[in-house]
Amino acid sequence: MTFQSILDEIRNNLNKVLSELSISDISFSVEPAKPGFGDVSSNISYLLAKQLKKSPQQIAQIISENYNKNIHTLVLKSEPHPSGYVNFFANWNQLSQLILSESNLDTFGFVELGKQSTIVVEHTSVNPNKALHIGHVRNIIIGDCISRILKKADYKVNVLNYIDDSGLQVADILVGFTHFNFDQEPPNGKKFDHYCGDDVYVKTTQKYEEDPSLEDIRKNILKELEDGSSETAKFADVITRKVLANQLETCWNLSVTYDCLNFESQIIRSGLWSEIFEKLKEMKLVEFENDGKNTGCWVIRGDGKEEDKVIVRSNGTATYIAKDIPYAAWKLGLLDDPFHYEKYPISQPNDQKLWQTTLNDSDSSENDFTGQKVITVIDSRQARLQKIITDLMAKFKSVEDAYVHLGYESVTLSSDTAKTLGLETEGKQTQMSGRKGLYVSADSVYDLLKEKTIQETSKRHPEMNSEEIGDIAHNVAVGTLRYEMIKYDLDKIITFDLTKSLSLEGDTAPYIQYTHARASRILEKSGRTPSIDVNYSMLSEKSELDLVKTIGLFGIAVKDSANNLSPKVIARYCYDLAVSFNSFYEHNKVLGIGDENLENSRLCLVNSFKMTIERALDLIGITAPEKM
RNA sequence: GGACUCGUUGCACAGUCUGGAUAGUGCGAGCGGCUUCGAACCGCUAGGUCGAGGGAUCGAAGCCCUCCGAGCCCUCCA
Structure with missing residues (x-):
């Protein structure tokens, strides 16, 4: 399960370290690190502080030293942080290889929770x-x-x-x-x-x-x-x-x-x-x-x-x-x-x-x-x-x-939208009512979004025929509506506004779909199918590794989302993945960089991104067009 | 009156389940970036007593209690 692999390795090795120190029965965390703190973090030293009568910093020091003595494949090194956290830095040569090759499988992101029940x-x-x-x-x-x-x-x-x-x-x-x-x-x-x-x-x-x-x-x-x-x-x-x-x-x-x-x-x-x-x-x-x-x-x-x-x-x-x-x-x-x-x-x-x-x-x-x-x-x-x-x-x-x-x-x-339907609410939002005819129909919202997208797409692609534009507009309209419905927590009221809720910019489906179109364009322009047998160790820029890491987190997002019955988790994952790709795109050129090996590696990364965003979007029923 | 849910920056939200580092994102505001793989994009700046108070904890936006504000439910309606 990709990034889960390094989490598992670290957990196992930490347990080994604990038993060497004759400590048992501590349920510590091992999780993806916040930016700037390595790749994986554990709170283990906080939990041992009382028992060992030492400060978290001291314990982090001891654990890191012992950890580094152990054999590890996906981890480069463990490092104590002055705060008391133990941080781990991944061996990206190994981990990229693992994540990106798995991302080529149809089963990528699949988690065995239900056991076919x-x-x-x-x-x-x-x-x-x-x-x-x-x-x-x-x-x-x-x-x-x-x-x-x-x-x-x-x-x-x-x-x-x-x-x-x-x-x-x-x-x-x-x-x-x-x-x-x-x-x-x-x-x-x-x-x-x-x-x-x-x-x-x-x-x-x-x-x-x-x-x-x-x-x-x-x-x-x-x-x-x-x-x-x-x-x-x-x-x-x-x-x-x-x-x-x-x-x-x-x-x-x-x-x-x-x-x-x-x-x-x-x-x-x-x-x-x-x-x-x-x-x-x-x-x-x-x-x-x-x-x-x-x-x-x-x-x-x-x-x-x-x-x-x-x-x-x-x-x-x-x-x-x-x-x-x-x-x-x-x-x-x-x-x-x-x-x-x-x-x-x-x-x-x-x-x-x-x-x-x-x-x-x-x-x-x-x-x-x-x-x-x-x-x-x-x-x-x-x-x-x-x-x-x-x-x-x-x-x-x-x-x-x-x-x-x-x-x-x-x-x-919203108050404004209620007003367009003939109800004055004094600036307050209001519940819809079928009986009173106070509602906005699904079909009309779809039509509005589609019309808006047709305009946007036509501006950008004067060469396209109306059928092609219609297809794109359909996918964008459906995506926008679906994304808007699940990006908030289930227990948050959504105040629908006929103008404000139909944005195509920022944290929206079109933003995510757009990154997919960017990736598709690179692959198309390269004129070849990326070969999987490349040397992923060429990927070393921060934005490259961040993208690899985010791709690797897919399975964890699926698990979290399924366990909590929370579609929002997948929506956020899609957004994070798109942000990661945009950062990569901004910092690294893929084509025409004069280094065949590096170009190959980056093409593979772009391809992995494209497949992963497609699979992730599919979980929330959104299709990303090749062009938009 | 009772049950449930929500309260985080001007606005809309994430983080809360499972406590730990520097509380993130979008919109809006201000500034900047297309002769370059697509600017539906990217970068920078400003903006926060995490509703209030108390408690347990080495440590709380998060856990417990009280209060305040908002929503919603409490028909021999569906």
């Missing part, structure tokens, strides 16, 4: 009554990046999208179609999902406020939805599948794909709920209330000071959270699978197979989309409900962390 990643799960907005995009991109990263970390990943096709939001647009005469054909070529969200949904919910008696119609429609044989349910199926197809277009356009679509209507009709409800009763996880404010309901007891949660109403119907319980249990493979699977009629990009659940047992294939672990990506406003599910699953499965709610903060609109 199965894991479910569920994301997207947007009600099929509207187009995706920028807030949904955060969910989708986080989920997609996590699945890509987990695959790189040796997990078998099943990506699911839960289609809530029988909920209240769907009922609302049905009310619009059936009672307010909304045309089923959108006006002047508008995408159907946008039409349903912008027009039918918003205007129908407006009418509820004007006329509360409409609530009865709404409730009726909702009830009919749950009965699969009703005309309403059949109509709903037509509408929601049209919306879903449009939503998937948006996702696919952003390089997001799935393995299986799970329809809520089918979960309801499968009878999984009554199965799990019996189990809950047996395990005494739900209780029937004979008095109090929840009289006649089945509830889950609140934790500590939390209120009890009703899961079956006194009229016998299940609440929102109740529907999630059988699905969660199904995802973990705790229930007999009632579903059959058929191919989704439209094919995904790259022909990746997409399945959908069906209760129809003819003409279907055997599949298993469950996992030993489950990660559900839902925004953190649902944390309370997800905690209830998590607790239940821990009891069902008898494994603590089998079900993980991966929460993230929402995307809000």
